[in-house]
Amino acid sequence: MGGNPPDGAEERDRDIDQATLAMVFSQSPVGLYVFSLDLRLVKYNTAGREMRGVPSAELLGRPLPEIVPGFDLSEIEGILTRVRDTGEPVFEQEIRGYPLSDPDTEHVQSMSAFRLHDTAGRPLAVAVSLIDVTDRVRARARLDLMHEANARVGTTIDVSRTAEELADVVVPTLADVVAIDVLDSVLRGEAPSLVSEGESVSLRRLAFRAVRATDRSLTRIGEVGRFPTGTPHGQSLIDLRPRLIRRLDGVGDVRWPSDDPARAELIHAAGVHSAMVVPLAARGVVLGLVSFYRWRGEGSYNDDDLALAAGLADRAAVCMENGRRYLREHTIASVLQRSLLPSNLAHTSGVEVVHGHRSAGAGGDWFDVIPMSGARVGLVVGEVAGHGIYAAAAMGRLRTAIRTLAALDLAPDETLARLDDLVIDLADEHTGRTDVHERPPTRATCTYAVYDPISRHCWLARAGHLPPVLVHPGGSADLLRLPAGPPLGEGGLPFECTDLELPEGSVLALYTEGLLEGKPGGVEAALKQLQRALTPADRPLKERCDVVLGTLVPAHPGDDAVLLLARTRTLTADHVATWTLPCDPAIVAAARTMTARQLAAWDLDHLAFSTELVVSELVTNAIRYASGPIGLRLIRDRTLSCEVSDHSSTAPHLRHARTMDERGRGLFLVAQTTQRWGTRYTGQGKVVWAEIADSAA
Numbered sequence: 001m002g003g004n005p006p007d008g009a010e011e012r013d014r015d016i017d018q019a020t021l022a023m024v025f026s027q028s029p030v031g032l033y034v035f036s037l038d039l040r041l042v043k044y045n046t047a048g049r050e051m052r053g054v055p056s057a058e059l060l061g062r063p064l065p066e067i068v069p070g071f072d073l074s075e076i077e078g079i080l081t082r083v084r085d086t087g088e089p090v091f092e093q094e095i096r097g098y099p100l101s102d103p104d105t106e107h108v109q110s111m112s113a114f115r116l117h118d119t120a121g122r123p124l125a126v127a128v129s130l131i132d133v134t135d136r137v138r139a140r141a142r143l144d145l146m147h148e149a150n151a152r153v154g155t156t157i158d159v160s161r162t163a164e165e166l167a168d169v170v171v172p173t174l175a176d177v178v179a180i181d182v183l184d185s186v187l188r189g190e191a192p193s194l195v196s197e198g199e200s201v202s203l204r205r206l207a208f209r210a211v212r213a214t215d216r217s218l219t220r221i222g223e224v225g226r227f228p229t230g231t232p233h234g235q236s237l238i239d240l241r242p243r244l245i246r247r248l249d250g251v252g253d254v255r256w257p258s259d260d261p262a263r264a265e266l267i268h269a270a271g272v273h274s275a276m277v278v279p280l281a282a283r284g285v286v287l288g289l290v291s292f293y294r295w296r297g298e299g300s301y302n303d304d305d306l307a308l309a310a311g312l313a314d315r316a317a318v319c320m321e322n323g324r325r326y327l328r329e330h331t332i333a334s335v336l337q338r339s340l341l342p343s344n345l346a347h348t349s350g351v352e353v354v355h356g357h358r359s360a361g362a363g364g365d366w367f368d369v370i371p372m373s374g375a376r377v378g379l380v381v382g383e384v385a386g387h388g389i390y391a392a393a394a395m396g397r398l399r400t401a402i403r404t405l406a407a408l409d410l411a412p413d414e415t416l417a418r419l420d421d422l423v424i425d426l427a428d429e430h431t432g433r434t435d436v437h438e439r440p441p442t443r444a445t446c447t448y449a450v451y452d453p454i455s456r457h458c459w460l461a462r463a464g465h466l467p468p469v470l471v472h473p474g475g476s477a478d479l480l481r482l483p484a485g486p487p488l489g490e491g492g493l494p495f496e497c498t499d500l501e502l503p504e505g506s507v508l509a510l511y512t513e514g515l516l517e518g519k520p521g522g523v524e525a526a527l528k529q530l531q532r533a534l535t536p537a538d539r540p541l542k543e544r545c546d547v548v549l550g551t552l553v554p555a556h557p558g559d560d561a562v563l564l565l566a567r568t569r570t571l572t573a574d575h576v577a578t579w580t581l582p583c584d585p586a587i588v589a590a591a592r593t594m595t596a597r598q599l600a601a602w603d604l605d606h607l608a609f610s611t612e613l614v615v616s617e618l619v620t621n622a623i624r625y626a627s628g629p630i631g632l633r634l635i636r637d638r639t640l641s642c643e644v645s646d647h648s649s650t651a652p653h654l655r656h657a658r659t660m661d662e663r664g665r666g667l668f669l670v671a672q673t674t675q676r677w678g679t680r681y682t683g684q685g686k687v688v689w690a691e692i693a694d695s696a697a
Contacts, residue, residue: 031130034116037123039064039080071097071109079113084126089114094133105299108137142308145173149312154319157326159186163206166290166316171209174308175292177270179217180207181225182280182288186320189327192285200226201237203288211296215270218263227289231263232277237286242313243277244306267293274300278313282321290316333389334359340396345369349637350377350453351566354541356549358514363560364391364444365512366399370406373680373689375453375571375637378406381510381564382446382465382488394426398444398488409680412448412461413497416485419446420463423489444488447510453571454635456504461497463488466516466523469531470500471507475538477531504570507541509534514561515552526552534565541565571637581630583623583646591619591632595642602636607694610673611642614690617670618644625650626685639675639691647685 034043040063059066064080065073072095079090093111098104110133116125153165163180170178181203185192203226205219219225227233232243248267267275272293280288290313294301337359345353346369353369364384372378380402384395401422405415423444445465451458460468460480464487471477483496502508509530516526533548545565553561577598581587592612599608615632622630626646635641652667670677670690677690 031132033128033130035064035080035126035128037084037125039077039084039126041067042125068097070099070103071095076111079111080126080128083113083115084123087115087123094137107132107134109133138304141173142304145169145308146311149315153312153316154322157319157323159320159323159327160206162316162319162323163288166312167207167209170292170309170312172211174305174312175209175276176212176295177210177215177272177293178208179205179219179291179293180280180288180316181205181219181227181291182320183286184224186287186324187327189324189329189331191328192287192324200228201234202226206288216266218266232275233289233291236277236279237289240279240281240284240286242279242306242310244301244303245275245277246300246302248272248275271295276301276306276309278306278309280313280317280320282317287317287320287324329389333387333392336389337363337392337395340392340399341366342368346371346377347638348375348377349569349571350375350451351379351568352541353379353564353566354545355565356545356561356563358549358553358557358561360387360514360557360559360561363387363514364395365514365560365562366395367510367562367564368399368403369564369566370403372406372450373409373678373691374641374643374687375635377451377453377566378402379449379451379508379510379564379566380446381512381562382444383512383514383560383562385443394423394444397426398422398446402446402448406450407678409678411497412450412459413495415448416446416461416463416488416495419444420486420488420491420495424491427489443490445513446488449508449510451502451508451566451568453569454576456501456568456570458500458502458508458568459497460500461485461495463495464490466511466513466527469509469511469527469534470502471509471534473503473505475536477534479527479531502568504568506568507534507544508566508568510564510566512560512562514557514559515548515563517557517559517561518554519552541567571635575636577634579632581619581632583627583630585620585623587630588616588619588623591615594632595634598634604636604640604694607640607692610692611640613673614642614670614692615644617667618642618688618690621652621667621688622646622648625652631687639693641689641691643687643689645682645685645687649681649686652679652688 032045033041036042040061041059042061044059064077068076075095079093082088083090089112091112095109095111096106097109099107110131112129114127115123116127118124149166149169152169154162155165156162159182163182167178167180183192184202184204187204202224204224205217205221208217208221227237229235229238232245236243270293272295274294276292278290278292279286280290290309292301292309341357345355348369348371351369355367357365357367364386365382366384367381368378370378370380382395382398382402384391384398398419401419402415405418410418445463447460447462447465447468449458449460449468460482462468462482463485467482468480469477470480480498480500482498485495486493511530516523516530519526519529530548530552533551534544545563548563549561579591579594581591592615595612595615596608599605599611611634619630619632622644626648628647631643631645633643633645635643673692674690675693677688680687680689
């Protein structure tokens, strides 16, 4: 169907078109500009007039360069020329500049352009719409900056590094100059204290960034600066509230305090016109301060900028507080670790010992040298899984336990079995705790060796630990492929003991995994490197230890590394006297006589009385409670040792005899006369031993 439009329809359409056009030029919030084909301004609407701030009579007919001062003319002219020549519109092109209505602040305009045509389709003009999107762009930039800070700030637990990361993020996006200062207590891991009114606060400069290389800071990196309480900095440290200083050019109601003239002079000399001072605070306690300064033409800081700066500072403060707490725990654990490790290794005649320890931060590595009866010496190196306070505490418990077990003269394999039970018990005590940080480590490894300098035998056992290295007197180094055994804490499988006879001058190397960690080629290659570093055999032990640590351990190790080197010695026959006695009470007097003669030969006559008493009591006990021949041995070492062996497995017990008792005083007298005494078991029975201390022995 066809026909003419209803009466009045064309007139109504014309009215709508005219009303729409009037609205666009008189009521629309979008700035609209119309340029002739030679790019002269021919018309613009009310919004455009308000954005220009200049009467239309001064702009109409003028070319483009006279209309857009403060903006990139070449960019705008290129867009309009392309639209005019091609007819292809451009939408939402962002341009930046300084409009005449606000020449001191950079604005962002969203520009769209399209070509107008007459009724015949010929190009007539170029229309441009402008929308000020400065607030939207700034909001987007703030959001992007916060996302960037979330990704880049706090990548480590180092307080100084966190400050540097924050400074890198905010310059130049939010600040032309930024300075970050913190309390010294934070750097030490200590809990920061509240800042009181009236006291000047000292902070250490951790980071400083500036757009211009010529900008300098009143306080250098690493130095301490003071902030008087009358300044915005000092006030923010007291009340933990950020400060916005919109104008620093001497105009307005905020002026730089007169009691901080040095900082004020530096700021004014740099041309800074606006600033923000934001405290670094966590859990209601101040950690430091971030100072933002702006001298370029982005305009003064506003409340939105202050909110963004506060959010960035809050994130950095949380990361710094985590770093401070870690440092505090690390420091406590390191002190605990050092206090639990031997400060001076015991000196024994059986071995010459040196050690090296490179700490990566409160690990569970430990070592020890334990003097034992019969001039023997125990050598132990172990490693508790993990780091921190619980690893150090578990290490201390294991070291104490193995010393206690060594005093009982248990064999190495039995000692490790008892340690295994201890680690399992420690884990069972904390079963059910949901916080993994409150549970002690449940896994450890250990190598334990006992060396006898009289027989030159060495008994070794290991619990999941790396194999020891034996350097022969001739110079070659071999891995001792001992049965590995399970790590401590797993239970089940037994441990095995290996008996080796070592030539005098052999070097036994015990170590922890940190000595080999991260080496190219893996553990096997690192073990070969260790063997090479331990040779030749004629070098002093201390030099050899230093070479190994310097070669295998980096300057900043990722794990603790322990190296224990022991060169074996032999206690010669002139230091040992041995007799085999019949199980006859009459032999006690002969035992005393032989003892006295031997002491005289050793120039130890002054110990004859106490030693004869010990020999008499121990031999008498052996005759009374055992059967078969009795062994008597005197060892002249750092102390004088007396040992009586028999074929009985019954252990003697110390008791207090009552007044009318005829027996029971022998071991009491032995305990009172000697430095220490005890019992150890052998495959044939037991040995009761006692040590008589003497500086000349």
